[in-house]
Amino acid sequence: MYHEKMTEASSTQQESPAAQQVTGLEQEYLLQNYSRYPIVVHRGKGCYLYDINGKRYLDLIAGIGVNALGHAHPRIIRVIRAQAALLMHCSNLYYHEYQGPLAKKLAEVSGLQRTFFSNSGTEAVEGALKMARGHGGKISPDKFEVISLDNSFHGRSLGALSITGQPKYRKDFEPLLPGVRFVPRNDVAALEAAFSERTACVILEWIQGEGGIYPLTVEYARRARELADQYNALLIFDEIQCGVGRPGKYFAYQLAEPAVMPDVLVAAKPIACGLPLGVIVANERAAAGIGPGMHGATFGGGPLACRVALEFFEILDGMLPHIHHVGGCFRQELSELGRHFSFIKDVRGYGLMIGMELDIPGKQIVLDGMAQGLMFNCTHDTVLRFLPPYIITEPEVDKAIQVLTRILKKI
Numbered sequence: 001m002y003h004e005k006m007t008e009a010s011s012t013q014q015e016s017p018a019a020q021q022v023t024g025l026e027q028e029y030l031l032q033n034y035s036r037y038p039i040v041v042h043r044g045k046g047c048y049l050y051d052i053n054g055k056r057y058l059d060l061i062a063g064i065g066v067n068a069l070g071h072a073h074p075r076i077i078r079v080i081r082a083q084a085a086l087l088m089h090c091s092n093l094y095y096h097e098y099q100g101p102l103a104k105k106l107a108e109v110s111g112l113q114r115t116f117f118s119n120s121g122t123e124a125v126e127g128a129l130k131m132a133r134g135h136g137g138k139i140s141p142d143k144f145e146v147i148s149l150d151n152s153f154h155g156r157s158l159g160a161l162s163i164t165g166q167p168k169y170r171k172d173f174e175p176l177l178p179g180v181r182f183v184p185r186n187d188v189a190a191l192e193a194a195f196s197e198r199t200a201c202v203i204l205e206w207i208q209g210e211g212g213i214y215p216l217t218v219e220y221a222r223r224a225r226e227l228a229d230q231y232n233a234l235l236i237f238d239e240i241q242c243g244v245g246r247p248g249k250y251f252a253y254q255l256a257e258p259a260v261m262p263d264v265l266v267a268a269k270p271i272a273c274g275l276p277l278g279v280i281v282a283n284e285r286a287a288a289g290i291g292p293g294m295h296g297a298t299f300g301g302g303p304l305a306c307r308v309a310l311e312f313f314e315i316l317d318g319m320l321p322h323i324h325h326v327g328g329c330f331r332q333e334l335s336e337l338g339r340h341f342s343f344i345k346d347v348r349g350y351g352l353m354i355g356m357e358l359d360i361p362g363k364q365i366v367l368d369g370m371a372q373g374l375m376f377n378c379t380h381d382t383v384l385r386f387l388p389p390y391i392i393t394e395p396e397v398d399k400a401i402q403v404l405t406r407i408l409k410k411i
């Protein structure tokens with residue numbers, strides 16, 4: 001009963017003529033691949049978004065982990081304006097002033113040496129797969145297998161889909177790349193059994209994002225490191241969702257002490273604060289897998305995105321303790337809710353990457369949140385996912401918890 005009423009309330013939000021015009025045009029002219037929530041977003045400021053009708057939402061999803069500094073951050077606006085007036089694109093035929101300094105910064109914060117710039121996470125995954133093929137191919141033509149995890153998500157191109165361990169994304173596009181072995185997360189024996197001389201790489205999300213915010217254990221990651229060394233394979237960490245400050249460290253593999261170093265790191269989402277930019281960062285051994293002419297991208301690493309990313313890292317350098325602290329508060333308050341509502345099964349995550357697992361579907365709660373001015377989403381059907389901007393404050397977290405409590409009480 002409650003759900004029916006709330007669905008009605010949330011679906012009426014966008015029925016203004018301006019909203020109808022937007023949704024009507026999309027229905028007529030766009031590929032119908034997205035099932036969008038009924039909100040037309042117009043602008044953002046700080047941790048808030050405003051829809052086309054002027055309604056305000058506290059943004060706890062940040063464009064699925066992209067808007068790390070919230071919306072309309074003054075320092076980001078300033079560098080975009082300055083760089084847009086100077087040079088937006090020049091292609092990778094030439095040098096510009098920002099790729100080198102950004103790659104140096106990435107080397108400093110990651111402990112890896114060489115960067116390739118792409119436009120998205122998927123593209124970074126594709127490049128990393130090519131790097132692994134290049135690495136394996138130099139050793140033996142049979143060394144091309146990839147080990148990946150059940151329940152993982154690495155993107156939607158054919159290569160990235162081939163190593164994504166969720167049948168719902170793969171089923172319409174098979175056959176995909178051969179030589180991929182899926183193993184269950186945190187099962188050391190299964191990982192050991194999957195490795196062989198044919199293994200070119202193993203790719204792991206330190207915290208599975210789309211799969212429902214499931215972290216790896218440190219022991220598992222360390223064993224993956226040992227096995228990759230033993231079989232001369234590459235260890236690739238996909239930190240597209242879980243990295244670049246979100247866990248309260250630059251990268252999630254730094255949560256372990258000492259860090260479990262990958263050979264290759266792929267990252268994207270927050271790096272250029274909403275401009276498309278992905279990175280592959282590799283040690284020398286892995287980077288040798290890609291020689292001259294073997295890879296490239298027209299837009300990758302343009303001056304605008306790279307300059308914004310440099311500014312982002314300058315801001316992020318001072319923010320990691322805040323992310324750790326405010327993320328801890330958020331997780332604690334969500335866990336507290338878990339003591340009051342029996343349908344909450346678990347609260348997990350690191351820093352500002354938090355999942356609340358329910359034993360009921362989460363979609364209606366997301367719609368109810370929107371009706372009450374709160375934006376988050378649900379992944380894997382039953383996991384409410386919170387990826388707020390890094391600038392979120394404790395009072396904003398408290399406010400979110402108040403609203404969420406109100407919603408959950410009605411269930």
Ligand SMILES: Cc1ncc(COP(=O)(O)O)c(C=O)c1O
Nearest residue numbers: 120121122153154155209240241
């Ligand atoms: C872990 C992970 N890998 C890869 C991707 C694909 O990145 P993109 O959507 O930027 O292509 C995503 C996107 O959500 C992701 O979460």
